[in-house]
Amino acid sequence: MWDSIKEFAADFFVTGDPLIYGADVSIALVSIAIVFVLTYFKKWKWLWREWLTTVDHKKIGIMYLIASLLMLFRGGVDAILMRMQLALPDVEFLQADHYNAIFTTHGTIMILFMAMPMMFALFNMVVPLQIGARDVAFPFLNALSFWMFLFGAMLLNISFVIGGSPDAGWLSYPPLSELSGSPGRGQDFYIWGIQISGIGSLATGINFIVTILKMRAPGMKLMKMPLFSWSVLSASITILFAFPILTVTLALLFLDRYFGAHFFTLDGGGMSMLYVNLIWMWGHPEVYIVVLPAFGIFSEIVATFSRKTVFGYNSMVFAMMVISVLSFFTWVHHFYTMGSSADVNAFFAITTMAISIPTGVKIFNWLFTMYRGRIKFDLPMLWTMGFIPCFLVGGATGVMLAVAPANFQYHNSYFLVAHFHQVLIGGVVFGYLAGIYYWWPKLFGFKLDEKRGRWGFWFWNIGFYLCFFPQYFLGLDGMTRRVYTYGWDRGWAALNFASTAGAFLMGVGFIFQVWQIAYSVRKGERDKTGDIWNGRTLEWSIPSPPPVYNFARVPQVQHVDDWWREKEDRENGIVRPQPELEPIHMPKNSGIPFIMSSFWFLIGFGFTFDWIWLVIIGFLGVFGSMYARSFTYDVDYYIPVDEIKKTEQKLRGATT
Amino acid sequence: MSQHSADNHSHDHGHGHHEEEAHGSIKSYTMGFILSLILTVIPMVIVFNDLMGRTGTLAVILITAVAQLFVQMWFFMHIRDEKGPRYNLMALSLGILLVITIIAGSVWIMSFNSYTQ
Secondary structure (H helix, E strand, O other): OHHHHHHHHHHHEOOOOHHHHHHHHHHHHHHHHHHHHHHHOOOHHHHHHHHHOOOOHHHHHHHHHHHHHHHHHHHHHHHHHHHHHHOOOOOOOOOHHHHHHHHHHHHHHHHHHHHHHHHHHHHHHHHHHHOOOOOOOOHHHHHHHHHHHHHHHHHHHHHHOEOOOOOOOOOOOOOOOOOOOOOOOHHHHHHHHHHHHHHHHHHHHHHHHHHHHHOOOOOOOHHHOOHHHHHHHHHHHHHHHHHHHHHHHHHHHHHHHHHOOOOOOOOOOOOHHHHHHHHHHHHHHHHHHHHHHHHHHHHHHHHHHHOOOOOOHHHHHHHHHHHHHHHHHOHHHHOHHHOOOHHHHHHHHHHHHHHHHHHHHHHHHHHHHHOOOOOOOOHHHHHHHHHHHHHHHHHHHHHHHHOHHHHHHHOOEHHHHHHHHHHHHHHHHHHHHHHHHHHHHHHHOEOOOHHHHHHHHHHHHHHHHHHHHHHHHHHHOOOEOOOOOOOHHHOOHHHHHHHHHHHHHHHHHHHHHHHHHHHHHHHOOEOOOOOOOOOOOHHHHOOOOOOOOOOOOOOOOOOOOHHHHHHHHHHOOOOOOOOOOOOEEEEOOOOHHHHHHHHHHHHHHHHHHOOHHHHHHHHHHHHHHHHHHHOOOOOEEEEOHHHHHHHHHHHHHHHO | OHHHHHHHHHOOOOOOOOOOOOOOOHHHHHHHHHHHHHHHHHHHHHHHHOOOOHHHHHHHHHHHHHHHHHHHHHHOOOOOOOOOOOHHHHHHHHHHHHHHHHHHHHHHHHOHHHHHO
């Protein structure tokens, strides 16, 4: 009996590494602390009613934000561990296999469980407010998307203490990711974690396409829509067409591993290179999915803080839509060296260079918007200013990598590592941070502290350049990615040490930001007007934080930057007519998204450990949830006029 | 506007018709379902019983698959139902463009062996 328990535990838990035992202890302590706090303050019911069952897009956005910041922390710790291992030659801090696991989870988490949810956080927090809607088109589906993401992410995250981490790289190329190369559980955690959260991502894409096409306030023609909403539309269209490719590719890999199929194996007629081809058909659009909303954020921020309408609105829209389509035509530049014909490489080199044109157009438009504007350097604008040079250099090295013959020199070297970190951190992370600083007062009702934010900004930026510029030169000196150690004879020590120092500076920047949030919760400047930045778009016309129904009256839109024009009109004494209040139709909360997603978690866990009974329980639960939802008719309610009046009076004072 | 969104969840076969868009009838769904089944069974029978040669089998699988794609769009996805801005048509055109890119592109990319060997 005791022996069999021991045997089971040795297989179930990851053992052998003191770092892992430390993690075990801290996870146990944090879990106990959370349960204790919730019980002590009698918050379980509150948690369930206000958060776990909510279908309110604002609360879902906040939950996405919290999850993504936690994932940023986890991915960041992975990064710091790798940089510590590489700081000097012959360091014996991480073993080779532990290093493999860490770079795999770092990549997977940062793209799929940090960048994606932070993007969805901004979608949810902003889009309905910006287009004058009271929620997204499908609020229930929205909640389901969030919980599918969260449970998928948790499935991948527990792998480092239970069952073993995936360690075949963030895109898990076969044959290494096949059973022959990765017989452990980690690869199955990877497949199911991504599949489950992928369903959520796809549903979110659909949800926001419908929301933007169908639920804009009356008068807001597509070409009068704020640019952030445009960027969400273009990113969602890209999600809609790209994510099914990922799902199918990973499903084929699962069939290979679980049922002994031969899609990507080396024997039995399989072709492992087809996986590389397929996964990048998703992978390349994916990087544009995450960067397009950042472009939208910068467009809003540059216009607001320069106090000018954005330069070249039409070309901005056109550029984003072109990027969203062209992003499907460049995937081969990730594997020029695979040995396709010269024609193939030439074609994809040209498409890759072509996509830099609309991106360049956008950069110029931002610069022209700032030109002769009265620029205010608040935190959102500061991050935008940090973004432009950083992304420009990242884009330029991208064009260098796009040159197919030269790419054979850079391929899989630290030059590439430096390039994609520069566009992903400089573009995506800086963009999302700018967006969080910009819309934070709207969602929470207070501003994030300026002083600590500026410390954070400079630590991040100086750290960034110190971390990644040396990596370009390391790449040119022949250092390839994913090496876990190197000798003194290589001559890479000094540059690597500088790079590690930079990584620590970025870590300090992150700590400043956490401090900034903690400080601002108590002492941040309170937003009493709802329009703390003197904004231009509809979200600034309502109180901060917005009431549950967002808009007491559905706004009637006349112009681009409608709220700005309305404020101008008011100064000239023109007041727009206010229609009578009407009862507001709202969706009811539901626990089904949470329950159904937790059953999906069981399915993923069951497949990973080959426990068919658990898989069956999971599927029964999923179908039960779908059945229950199908026959629930009590899904909506009306907020009566009296209550709206009371809420509005409380939020706006006696004026309305 | 949000009334629309909440309604989308609640209405079901029973009371789906009071809105402007009809969402198909039991008859059309059943027909679509049966046609899909038939189009799935045909290639399965052929594969399991080795009724045709390699080329013939591949051709049948491809043809029935594409046919089923159209059946599903016709009967389940309400491709005919739209009024106003032709979003369905636009989405479908983009989808077809991307599917062709993916298939033709993959064939082109993965044919490198024929050049080198």
